[in-house]
Amino acid sequence: MAPLVALSGFMGSGKSSVGRLAARELGWRFVDLDQEIETRAGRSIPAIFAEEGEAGFRRIEEEILAQVVASIPGDEGVVLALGGGTVTTPRAVEMLRSRGRIVYLEVPVREAWARVESSDRPLARSRKHFETLARERRSVYLRTADVVVDTAGLTAAQVAERVARVAEEGT
Ligand code: S3P
Numbered sequence: 001m002a003p004l005v006a007l008s009g010f011m012g013s014g015k016s017s018v019g020r021l022a023a024r025e026l027g028w029r030f031v032d033l034d035q036e037i038e039t040r041a042g043r044s045i046p047a048i049f050a051e052e053g054e055a056g057f058r059r060i061e062e063e064i065l066a067q068v069v070a071s072i073p074g075d076e077g078v079v080l081a082l083g084g085g086t087v088t089t090p091r092a093v094e095m096l097r098s099r100g101r102i103v104y105l106e107v108p109v110r111e112a113w114a115r116v117e118s119s120d121r122p123l124a125r126s127r128k129h130f131e132t133l134a135r136e137r138r139s140v141y142l143r144t145a146d147v148v149v150d151t152a153g154l155t156a157a158q159v160a161e162r163v164a165r166v167a168e169e170g171t
Helices: 015-026 033-041 045-070 090-099 109-116 127-144 156-169
Strands: 004-008 029-032 078-081 101-106 147-150
Touching: 004 015, 004 090, 004 156, 015 029, 015 078, 015 156, 029 033, 033 045, 033 078, 045 090, 090 101, 101 127, 101 156, 109 127, 147 156
Parallel strands: 004 078, 004 101, 029 078, 101 147
Antiparallel strands: none
């Protein structure tokens, strides 16, 4: 079966930039779930949150994740950057773990906030709420991960190297 490494972690943990670099290093394909959602749903993530709320977004996210996972050919290695909340949906976790491994990128919340504070992420509008959510999410990330990578003080390239090593060990 195709090797799949799914990167999980809070907003601003570097899932997309690390994933892109790790995929390049491995010669695997890179897929960004947030981007797939926007393309396949034909709407931006802020628009989906505004129109359907977070619960509606989670349903769409789960559905598109299922499509993405099902469309990976049997012989192709894929690094998949998840959204920050993907692993809060139990069916999403089941799907991912049946096809590969989940690697959690742990990041200090201060670093994460600095990366996303000026973005349009619906769940990063207030620093206080962001920090509370980060605390709540941590146990979910730890519980659902096969591997934890501590990214504190590392560059995206250094984290990508670790992810690539983890990916190679699993093939
Ligand atoms: C979310 C994280 C976002 C995006 C959506 C919800 C979350 O992805 O999926 O805004 O619940 O943490 P990133 O982690 O890529 O920013």
